[in-house]
Amino acid sequence: LTQRIAGKGASAWNIHFRAKARQARGEDVIILSVGDPDFDTPPSIVEAAVDSLRGGSTHYAEVQGKRTLRERIANFHRTHGGHADASADNVAVLAGAQCGLYATAQCLLDPGDEIIIPEPAYVTYEAVVQATGAVPVWVPLSADAGFQPRTADIAASITPRTKAILINSPHNPTGQCLTPAMWDAIATLCREHDLWLIVDAVYADLIFDGEHASPDSLPGMPERTVIISSLSKSHAMTGWRLGWVVGPPPLMSHLVNLALCMLYGCQPFIQDAAIAAFDEPPAALATMRDTYRQRRDAVVETLRDSEIVATLSPAAGMFMMIDIRATGLSTHAFADRLLDEHGVSVLAGDAFGPSAAGFVRLSLTVDAERLREACRRIERCAQECHGESRLAARPIN
Numbered sequence: 258l259t260q261r262i263a264g265k266g267a268s269a270w271n272i273h274f275r276a277k278a279r280q281a282r283g284e285d286v287i288i289l290s291v292g293d294p295d296f297d298t299p300p301s302i303v304e305a306a307v308d309s310l311r312g313g314s315t316h317y318a319e320v321q322g323k324r325t326l327r328e329r330i331a332n333f334h335r336t337h338g339g340h341a342d343a344s345a346d347n348v349a350v351l352a353g354a355q356c357g358l359y360a361t362a363q364c365l366l367d368p369g370d371e372i373i374i375p376e377p378a379y380v381t382y383e384a385v386v387q388a389t390g391a392v393p394v395w396v397p398l399s400a401d402a403g404f405q406p407r408t409a410d411i412a413a414s415i416t417p418r419t420k421a422i423l424i425n426s427p428h429n430p431t432g433q434c435l436t437p438a439m440w441d442a443i444a445t446l447c448r449e450h451d452l453w454l455i456v457d458a459v460y461a462d463l464i465f466d467g468e469h470a471s472p473d474s475l476p477g478m479p480e481r482t483v484i485i486s487s488l489s490k491s492h493a494m495t496g497w498r499l500g501w502v503v504g505p506p507p508l509m510s511h512l513v514n515l516a517l518c519m520l521y522g523c524q525p526f527i528q529d530a531a532i533a534a535f536d537e538p539p540a541a542l543a544t545m546r547d548t549y550r551q552r553r554d555a556v557v558e559t560l561r562d563s564e565i566v567a568t569l570s571p572a573a574g575m576f577m578m579i580d581i582r583a584t585g586l587s588t589h590a591f592a593d594r595l596l597d598e599h600g601v602s603v604l605a606g607d608a609f610g611p612s613a614a615g616f617v618r619l620s621l622t623v624d625a626e627r628l629r630e631a632c633r634r635i636e637r638c639a640q641e642c643h644g645e646s647r648l649a650a651r652p653i654n
């Protein structure tokens with residue numbers, strides 16, 4: 258078996274599978290270890306898929322994606338800060354953002370190329386890059402600077418082998434968004450060094466305050482920017498596997514060539530459901546977004562007076578980072594103990610990279626009351642660990 262497909266990243270969710278097994282045995286476990294919305298897909302979207310199937314949508318679909326859907330996606334992109342000329346020709350429909358990331362990497366990266374990625378980073382990125390033979394160059398984000406990238410660090414990582422920069426904004430796991438000034442600075446680097454800018458924007462529709470900025474609206478960027486997104490999170494459609502890539506037409510034809518031998522097009526009834534998703538009234542989506550924001554606020558409020566753990570309030574998305582450094586435990590040890598002794602599952606921050614060691618990520622995917630209960634258990638666990646590490650550190654007379 259080739260070492261290029263080494264499955265890195267998958268082990269991050271082992272704790273989640275353990276938690277699910279315990280819950281299935283009837284134990285009281287609060288599962289906050291995966292980013293899967295606890296909402297059902299809005300009924301009109303489900304109806305559209307059923308109608309489409311009943312209407313005979315059981316044949317191959319256009320490999321690039323149905324034109325009507327690509328037009329909806331281009332329109333969504335334009336109204337989310339994307340470049341004003343984006344059209345259906347700039348869009349390829351793929352099976353989720355994950356498939357979009359994988360396909361984009363295959364189309365842009367050659368063995369030995371370097372791709373700069375701020376770290377912590379979404380857990381699959383390493384394997385996606387490794388499968389191309391390219392090399393991820395990690396740029397650490399400082400927890401004390403709120404996990405915001407610094408241009409100087411990115412610039413210092415550029416070498417003659419650098420092909421691309423991959424930015425995830427809004428960011429998983431930290432929930433932070435790049436500022437317009439930061440996009441400008443990164444775009445300048447891309448133009449100066451002739452680099453591609455790949456943007457993973459799956460949480461773009463879940464920003465709590467402010468607007469999503471898209472760097473392909475900046476001068477000289479449409480021809481070198483690739484935006485990857487999906488309906489998974491914004492429309493509670495993780496299981497439907499519908500995502501897309503927006504980029505310059507030459508990349509689109511390359512993606513279509515790859516999609517031809519990989520997917521042969523996405524299911525037509527799911528594409529019809531996706532068209533219905535773009536026709537959903539904005540209020541339905543705003544309700545989900547507002548719920549995540551209220552849950553975020555519930556966590557901040559419940560842990561506000563803690564002297565041991567601290568919250569990093571996300572600007573977007575469905576995750577939250579909790580700083581557990583004062584407990585004296587490694588993040589993995591803390592996450593294991595939290596599940597084993599207090600019945601709460603979270604992901605260890607270092608699954609996303611060493612710069613997030615000392616943090617755990619929790620998903621805002623249970624109601625606010627359950628989240629408050631989870632926070633009380635996190636606080637109890639942190640108190641115990643803190644007490645024990647102080648005792649262990651005390652000199653013995």
Ligand code: PMP
Nearest residue numbers: 353354355379429459487489500
């Ligand atoms: N990128 C990031 C940052 C994610 O958190 C996820 C998980 N939703 C994905 C990509 C994959 O998304 P999808 O379910 O659309 O494949």
Ligand code: GLN
Nearest residue numbers: 270290291292293429620
């Ligand atoms: N993207 C989600 C997360 O970060 C879910 C991914 C998955 O289930 N593999 O938790």
